Amino acid sequence: MLYWRFFLGSVRIWLKGGKGYYSWLAFLGACILIGVLGYIEQLHGGLIRTHMRDPVSWGFYIGNFTFLVGVAAAAVVLVIPAYIYNWKPIKEIAIIGELLAVSAVVMCLLFVAADLGRPDRAWHLIPIIGHLNFPSSLLAWDVLVLNGYGALNFVIVTYMIYTAFVRKEYSKSFVTPLILISIPFAVSIHTVTAFVYNGLPARPFWNSAILAPRFLTSAFCSGPAIILVLLQLLKKLHAPRDQR
Amino acid sequence: MKEQALTIPTEKERRRNRALTRRRFLRSTVVAAAGGVLASCSPSVRESFFQQHLKELTEEDKKRTYARLAEEYGNRYGGKFTVGGEPAKEGVLFAYALDLSRCVGCRRCVYACVKENNQSRDPAIHWITVLQMEKEKGVDLSHADAYYNPKAVPEDGHFYMPVQCQQCRRPQCVEVCPVGATWQEPDGIVVVDYNWCIGCRYCMAACPYGARHFNWSRPEIPNEQINHDTHYLGNRPRYKGVVEKCTFCIQRVRKGKYPACVEICPVGARKFGNLLDPESEVRYVIENKRVFILKEEINTQPKFYYFYGV
Numbered sequence: 001m002l003y004w005r006f007f008l009g010s011v012r013i014w015l016k017g018g019k020g021y022y023s024w025l026a027f028l029g030a031c032i033l034i035g036v037l038g039y040i041e042q043l044h045g046g047l048i049r050t051h052m053r054d055p056v057s058w059g060f061y062i063g064n065f066t067f068l069v070g071v072a073a074a075a076v077v078l079v080i081p082a083y084i085y086n087w088k089p090i091k092e093i094a095i096i097g098e099l100l101a102v103s104a105v106v107m108c109l110l111f112v113a114a115d116l117g118r119p120d121r122a123w124h125l126i127p128i129i130g131h132l133n134f135p136s137s138l139l140a141w142d143v144l145v146l147n148g149y150g151a152l153n154f155v156i157v158t159y160m161i162y163t164a165f166v167r168k169e170y171s172k173s174f175v176t177p178l179i180l181i182s183i184p185f186a187v188s189i190h191t192v193t194a195f196v197y198n199g200l201p202a203r204p205f206w207n208s209a210i211l212a213p214r215f216l217t218s219a220f221c222s223g224p225a226i227i228l229v230l231l232q233l234l235k236k237l238h239a240p241r242d243q244r
Numbered sequence: 245m246k247e248q249a250l251t252i253p254t255e256k257e258r259r260r261n262r263a264l265t266r267r268r269f270l271r272s273t274v275v276a277a278a279g280g281v282l283a284s285c286s287p288s289v290r291e292s293f294f295q296q297h298l299k300e301l302t303e304e305d306k307k308r309t310y311a312r313l314a315e316e317y318g319n320r321y322g323g324k325f326t327v328g329g330e331p332a333k334e335g336v337l338f339a340y341a342l343d344l345s346r347c348v349g350c351r352r353c354v355y356a357c358v359k360e361n362n363q364s365r366d367p368a369i370h371w372i373t374v375l376q377m378e379k380e381k382g383v384d385l386s387h388a389d390a391y392y393n394p395k396a397v398p399e400d401g402h403f404y405m406p407v408q409c410q411q412c413r414r415p416q417c418v419e420v421c422p423v424g425a426t427w428q429e430p431d432g433i434v435v436v437d438y439n440w441c442i443g444c445r446y447c448m449a450a451c452p453y454g455a456r457h458f459n460w461s462r463p464e465i466p467n468e469q470i471n472h473d474t475h476y477l478g479n480r481p482r483y484k485g486v487v488e489k490c491t492f493c494i495q496r497v498r499k500g501k502y503p504a505c506v507e508i509c510p511v512g513a514r515k516f517g518n519l520l521d522p523e524s525e526v527r528y529v530i531e532n533k534r535v536f537i538l539k540e541e542i543n544t545q546p547k548f549y550y551f552y553g554v
Contacts, residue, residue, distance in 0.1 A: 055454070116485075125442070137419065
């Protein structure tokens with residue numbers, strides 16, 4: 001029952017806000033609606049609606065997916081000092097990082113799903129039920145690490161917020177191993193995504209050993225950068241009136 | 245349940261019952277929704293949705309699948325379709341040879357292929373791309389024009405290089421496919437299962453020859469132009485959102501015929517045969533002519549040889 005109350009409580013917090021908050025939600029809702037309508041149009045007419053063609057067969061969807069994989073790294077940069085070195089001041093921020101990671105991974109998966117020509121056959125990717133071409137295909141690796149990283153962060157961050165909700169101290173023996181697993185996962189989502197591209201001798205501009213480390217370094221910049229912007233906004237919007 | 249009704253349930257029991265009914269309600273809703281969606285489609289849609297990977301089907305399943313597809317295609321395009329599943333023959337490894345000194349760039353092969361293999365007319369899909377190159381520069385892909393359109397070919401100072409699937413021995417496209425929807429047959433032909441492909445287009449990114457083509461929208465073919473004699477892994481009509489490619493006309497070559505592009509070529513630039521047969525034409529070409537393969541440095545090891553006959 002406590003879980004149910006936690007869920008309802010979260011929804012209640014989510015629904016509480018001023019005029020600005022609601023108009024922001026309405027704006028985001030409108031964006032989602034436009035996206036959904038566009039996707040329905042694409043489902044109906046085929047991927048030709050994106051104006052991609054055979055010579056350029058991957059476009060905005062895959063580009064966004066790659067960028068968001070980088071953003072998802074934000075969590076790990078903050079998680080290492082927060083949980084491994086137990087540095088208190090960064091702990092609250094680490095939760096924001098993890099939330100960002102979860103949402104970024106969800107967006108990644110949605111972008112890839114939107115890029116599929118046959119989304120109705122996505123179940124072919126599920127091992128055993130379908131036919132995942134592992135370990136030969138690097139996209140299969142990417143499917144595994146992205147889902148794994150998303151699930152790990154979802155469990156960690158939900159648990160952290162839950163313990164905060166019921167005002168208990170979180171159990172270290174539960175969180176620490178998960179965090180330790182999530183660190184190599186965070187590294188692997190970038191390297192594997194880079195390998196997806198640079199494993200192709202057919203594309204000379206991608207086929208370079210520098211791509212994976214490059215993805216990692218740029219991820220370590222873009223992830224925290226978004227968190228910095230986010231925290232500045234939070235500080236402006238949520239600080240007491242005289243401190244703004 | 246009956247006994248419980250006689251006694252007054254405790255708070256804990258009541259709560260558990262509530263949880264149980266909620267769970268039952270949720271489960272039945274989900275089952276009903278899924279069932280409803282599936283029941284509302286026709287049995288053939290349901291069957292094609294749950295169709296397993298071709299290699300996991302029994303011979304009987306395959307036959308039933310082929311029959312179902314033939315019926316589906318008949319309903320859409322009219323006429324009587326045959327969807328064959330001719331397997332590869334022992335001791336056969338198909339290879340291709342193309343004489344660059346003869347090709348005049350007329351693109352008859354392109355359109356013969358479109359007709360034979362039921363490629364979409366709108367949007368147009370061509371499995372063969374003919375490149376126009378300058379004689380001065382030689383085989384130089386960075387100076388190749390795929391969209392040449394003069395009044396008459398061949399143009400002075402130019403030569404022509406048709407490119408299609410090179411049927412690599414180490415096909416990159418097969419390696420990268422995340423669901424194993426494409427593979428190399430024992431006779432060396434790289435095929436796609438159009439009912440298993442999820443349309444991620446990773447194979448298109450991986451192919452160095454631009455040989456793979458995607459159905460960006462529902463393929464349109466006029467009913468009177470359709471080829472009814474099809475193969476499951478070859479020229480059967482495709483779906484929106486799947487990848488397709490040259491199969492050396494699998495539906496023809498496995499019955500001992502030449503591919504359509506070989507038959508149509510007016511100058512005899514195209515040669516085809518069994519690489520394991522010492523008497524075959526391709527073997528003669530490889531042994532006696534100056535032969536090269538495209539993008540050798542990538543180590544894809546094509547079975548498609550370009551040569552200069554004169």
